[in-house]
Amino acid sequence: MIEPEIFLNFLKQRRSIRSFQEKKVPDKEINMILEAGQWAPSASNHQPWEFLVIRNKDIIIKLSNLARYGHFIKESSVLIAIVGKIQENPKWYVQDTSLASMNMMLMAWHLNIGTCWIGSLDREKAKELLKIKEGDFLLTILPFGYIKGDIPKKTYRKSLKEIIHEIN
Numbered sequence: 001m002i003e004p005e006i007f008l009n010f011l012k013q014r015r016s017i018r019s020f021q022e023k024k025v026p027d028k029e030i031n032m033i034l035e036a037g038q039w040a041p042s043a044s045n046h047q048p049w050e051f052l053v054i055r056n057k058d059i060i061i062k063l064s065n066l067a068r069y070g071h072f073i074k075e076s077s078v079l080i081a082i083v084g085k086i087q088e089n090p091k092w093y094v095q096d097t098s099l100a101s102m103n104m105m106l107m108a109w110h111l112n113i114g115t116c117w118i119g120s121l122d123r124e125k126a127k128e129l130l131k132i133k134e135g136d137f138l139l140t141i142l143p144f145g146y147i148k149g150d151i152p153k154k155t156y157r158k159s160l161k162e163i164i165h166e167i168n
């Protein structure tokens, strides 16, 4: 087991990374990231997800043009698209796939690999490009790569005082 303070610091030190080195992330690391996603919890353990591993540079560039605030994903050599299988859990697929994504992001950080959740995406066009079925949901596309330059500074968080309310 990891010491609690070390684990908390690990969570606090994670940053969204938006600049990547050209150096490729080895398959072993990508597989560990995928496995971290596989082991996320899901409602009734339905696991309503698929993970698309995208290494084709042409597709990566096309996707970067569909991400309004994510053009930087073109610097990455591998993307993972998180797809929610709506029919496999119509009520909880967003939560389930989000948890899988977070697991992947944390696994990546532990491997010194940067990533960033890409939310601003032309989903319809991206789904078409990735041949994702009409009835499936494209949650996000996560770029992965070794961090280029300095790790971004600490990001702002509301204070615990602002967000915690004791219910007696």
Ligand SMILES: Cc1cc2nc3c(=O)[nH]c(=O)nc-3n(C[C@H](O)[C@H](O)[C@H](O)COP(=O)(O)O)c2cc1C
Pocket (backbone or CB within 6 Å): 014, 015, 016, 017, 018, 069, 070, 116, 117, 118, 119, 120, 121, 155
């Ligand atoms: C649902 C969601 C959507 C996001 N979309 C984008 C995005 O499109 N582009 C981007 O650069 N960052 C995006 N982010 C990253 C956030 O900007 C980032 O997590 C936040 O500013 C806090 O920074 P940190 O992750 O470094 O702590 C997104 C994060 C989440 C959770």
